[in-house]
Amino acid sequence: MVLTVDFHSAGDVVRWSLTDDGVTRTVHEGYTPTLFVGDAARDLYGRRGGPTPTPPDRDGLSDSLTELQAFLTGQDAVANTGCESYRQTFRTAPRPLLRIDAASVDAVRQIAQRVQQFNRPAEYTCYNVDLTRQFRYCLETGTPASPDQSVRPLRTLSLSIPPHKSGPDALTHLTIDGDAAGQTPEAAVTAVDRAVRERDPDVIVVSTADLIPLLFDAADTHDVSGFELGREPGYTKLAGESTYTSYGQVGHSPARYTLPGRVVIDESNTFFYHEAGLPGCLDLVNRAGLPLEELGWASIGRVLTAMQIRAARDRDVLVPWQAWRPELFKPAATLDAADRGGTTFAPAVGVHENVHELDFASLYPNIIRTRNISPETVRCGCCDTDDVPGLGYSICDADGYLPTVLGPLIDARSRIKDQIEETTDDAERDRLESASAAIKWILVSCFGYQGFSNAKFGRIECHEAINAFARDILLDAKTALEAVGWQVLHGIVDSIWVTPAPDRDQRPLETVAAEISADTGIALEYESAFDWVAFCPMRNGDSGALTRYFGKRRVETTPSTGELGDAIKTRGIETRQRNTPPWVSTVQEDALRVFDATRSPDAVCDVLHRHLTALRRGDVATDDLIVANRVSKRADAYTQETLTVAALRRTQHHGSSLAPGQTVRYIVVNADGRGIDRVRLPFEDSESYDADWYEDAAIRAVESIVSCVGWDRTDIDQYLADTTETTLGSYNTQP
Numbered sequence: 001m002v003l004t005v006d007f008h009s010a011g012d013v014v015r016w017s018l019t020d021d022g023v024t025r026t027v028h029e030g031y032t033p034t035l036f037v038g039d040a041a042r043d044l045y046g047r048r049g050g051p052t053p054t055p056p057d058r059d060g061l062s063d064s065l066t067e068l069q070a071f072l073t074g075q076d077a078v079a080n081t082g083c084e085s086y087r088q089t090f091r092t093a094p095r096p097l098l099r100i101d102a103a104s105v106d107a108v109r110q111i112a113q114r115v116q117q118f119n120r121p122a123e124y125t126c127y128n129v130d131l132t133r134q135f136r137y138c139l140e141t142g143t144p145a146s147p148d149q150s151v152r153p154l155r156t157l158s159l160s161i162p163p164h165k166s167g168p169d170a171l172t173h174l175t176i177d178g179d180a181a182g183q184t185p186e187a188a189v190t191a192v193d194r195a196v197r198e199r200d201p202d203v204i205v206v207s208t209a210d211l212i213p214l215l216f217d218a219a220d221t222h223d224v225s226g227f228e229l230g231r232e233p234g235y236t237k238l239a240g241e242s243t244y245t246s247y248g249q250v251g252h253s254p255a256r257y258t259l260p261g262r263v264v265i266d267e268s269n270t271f272f273y274h275e276a277g278l279p280g281c282l283d284l285v286n287r288a289g290l291p292l293e294e295l296g297w298a299s300i301g302r303v304l305t306a307m308q309i310r311a312a313r314d315r316d317v318l319v320p321w322q323a324w325r326p327e328l329f330k331p332a333a334t335l336d337a338a339d340r341g342g343t344t345f346a347p348a349v350g351v352h353e354n355v356h357e358l359d360f361a362s363l364y365p366n367i368i369r370t371r372n373i374s375p376e377t378v379r380c381g382c383c384d385t386d387d388v389p390g391l392g393y394s395i396c397d398a399d400g401y402l403p404t405v406l407g408p409l410i411d412a413r414s415r416i417k418d419q420i421e422e423t424t425d426d427a428e429r430d431r432l433e434s435a436s437a438a439i440k441w442i443l444v445s446c447f448g449y450q451g452f453s454n455a456k457f458g459r460i461e462c463h464e465a466i467n468a469f470a471r472d473i474l475l476d477a478k479t480a481l482e483a484v485g486w487q488v489l490h491g492i493v494d495s496i497w498v499t500p501a502p503d504r505d506q507r508p509l510e511t512v513a514a515e516i517s518a519d520t521g522i523a524l525e526y527e528s529a530f531d532w533v534a535f536c537p538m539r540n541g542d543s544g545a546l547t548r549y550f551g552k553r554r555v556e557t558t559p560s561t562g563e564l565g566d567a568i569k570t571r572g573i574e575t576r577q578r579n580t581p582p583w584v585s586t587v588q589e590d591a592l593r594v595f596d597a598t599r600s601p602d603a604v605c606d607v608l609h610r611h612l613t614a615l616r617r618g619d620v621a622t623d624d625l626i627v628a629n630r631v632s633k634r635a636d637a638y639t640q641e642t643l644t645v646a647a648l649r650r651t652q653h654h655g656s657s658l659a660p661g662q663t664v665r666y667i668v669v670n671a672d673g674r675g676i677d678r679v680r681l682p683f684e685d686s687e688s689y690d691a692d693w694y695e696d697a698a699i700r701a702v703e704s705i706v707s708c709v710g711w712d713r714t715d716i717d718q719y720l721a722d723t724t725e726t727t728l729g730s731y732n733t734q735p
Contacts, residue, residue: 090376127318157201231261252661280434342493347535347544363494364447374400534708548572
């Protein structure tokens with residue numbers, strides 16, 4: 001079992017493992033990572049791309065692979081070559097492939113690129129190429145990826161600077177586990193050096209990985225002798241910063257660094273650490289086999305892929321470098337039927353009393369599991385059945401690999417949820433909730449990942465089949481509920497909201513849900529009872545917005561993301577949007593509390609009036625007015641002079657720059673002005689702000705609340721214009 005793995009330029013690998021008083025260091029000399037090469041994709045699927053791969057039999061390497069082997073033999077990047085038999089897909093038998101042992105982990109991709117350039121285009125298919133380095137080492141050597149915490153718990157150290165600070169001066173704002181490190185860069189570096197030596201952390205959590213070179217540079221500048229963050233001298237830059245696009249959103253991946261013998265978790269570049277904490281990450285390390293440092297920066301898709309890779313390896317299947325499986329032919333009518341998402345029912349706009357929410361438990365993962373949906377089972381070519389509703393796709397009787405990946409996760413999360421209900425130990429509950437959160441995100445994303453064009457084992461027909469089953473299941477549930485006296489107010493993919501239909505008797509929801517669960521093979525769970533739920537209209541129309549609503553739970557539940565206090569649940573409105581300034585969120589939260597107490601738009605607008613009065617007096621702290629927006633381009637690429645662009649240009653003016661995908665933070669000081677003076681950056685010493693702009697933002701937030709009772713912006717403006725006194729309800733801000 002390992003804590004982390006370091007790779008040296010000579011090809012040696014150093015494994016670090018926990019001990020009672022520290023770690024052990026073990027050197028693996030001469031490690032040679034391996035990739036494999038097969039013939040062209042047409043060799044597997046034929047030139048027409050048939051449903052079932054039917055490669056020709058052969059006893060040894062093909063002539064083309066033999067020619068490639070001769071080309072690679074003797075090259076510096078290649079340690080050795082040979083011939084080994086593996087399965088190239090889940091539906092083919094093992095066959096001889098060219099095995100290439102790379103001289104180092106960095107040489108693997110270099111070799112693969114040479115393979116692609118040799119001979120004719122698309123003449124070869126490569127396997128096991130782009131595995132992350134620590135994951136590859138654990139996979140190839142059979143080394144468990146998780147640290148042995150039965151020896152001792154992990155020791156952590158947190159280093160943080162404010163997000164708007166950069167350069168050496170940022171170190172004057174450095175904190176160590178929340179405590180100020182020092183008033184000068186030299187003092188900060190000295191304090192970090194002392195903390196690392198005294199605490200000997202296994203995990204260093206940094207607010208930004210740029211702190212690592214910044215601290216080393218400052219140590220050199222100020223002659224702080226012997227400064228080290230790792231358990232050996234120096235640090236390694238693993239990757240530079242980059243910009244990417246995912247699902248239409250521009251993202252930014254910061255540079256990544258590693259320290260010898262210690263795990264680095266970069267808070268600016270981690271999903272799972274934010275969502276599940278260190279306990280959740282460690283639980284996922286055990287399940288995915290992805291070492292902690294790599295899991296720290298990994299996307300959900302990468303973790304899911306790691307699980308799939310391990311399942312594929314268990315079946316002797318190699319990991320394709322690129323997704324080259326052809327999409328099968330479909331008639332136009334099937335394309336039209338398949339190109340749809342989940343079912344949604346337009347919500348009934350307004351405030352509804354006595355509402356109940358029911359959710360299908362892990363609907364998409366359970367569809368995959370119960371319907372045996374997997375890339376090799378859907379339209380398998382060996383079965384002539386009509387299994388997928390509305391599409392006519394067949395699903396093979398042979399067990400699919402994807403259900404075997406997701407099944408243990410579904411069962412584990414179910415067990416964990418039961419344990420959360422049973423435990424009385426707060427620390428144990430926190431650990432279990434972290435583990436549950438980590439698994440939840442894998443289950444949430446497994447469906448969409450099947451339609452991702454670069455997914456290693458994805459397939460669009462799986463994505464289409466899952467949606468088809470989901471649509472059928474929700475429609476059947478609606479019919480069943482309405483048949484026994486329940487009125488459906490809203491439904492979206494896997495959730496459904498109902499209220500008693502007037503003048504009808506209702507069967508108990510628990511009974512109906514149990515019957516639907518038995519019919520579908522997927523549990524329909526009773527999620528919550530609400531005293532009331534308000535469904536908002538769309539911004540520019542009267543139709544109900546699918547994902548904008550709020551309501552008061554009848555029974556207090558454990559607070560979670562999206563809840564205001566212990567009872568109010570919100571979705572889609574401003575307080576849930578990350579670019580909403582904190583002050584605007586506060587206005588909306590106060591408005592929600594008063595709406596719950598009074599249901600009166602007048603009282604809600606009185607709350608707004610009170611906050612606007614404080615805003616006009618200058619009583620709002622500028623820290624509560626910060627707007628945070630992700631930028632999609634560099635400053636000079638924008639043609640519209642928005643406030644975000646002004647902030648981006650102001651950042652440049654101060655000698656800094658933000659890459660596409662990063663977040664710019666600013667305070668609006670003159671929205672109607674020109675150029676970079678329309679905004680101020682958080683670190684600038686200014687208490688001024690544009691009250692008109694923030695008033696408009698607050699009114700929009702309050703409009704989201706009162707729109708469910710028929711008020712719009714005109715009504716709010718009229719009420720504010722007529723207001724001379726406030727009602728007692730405006731001060732009722734307690735939940």
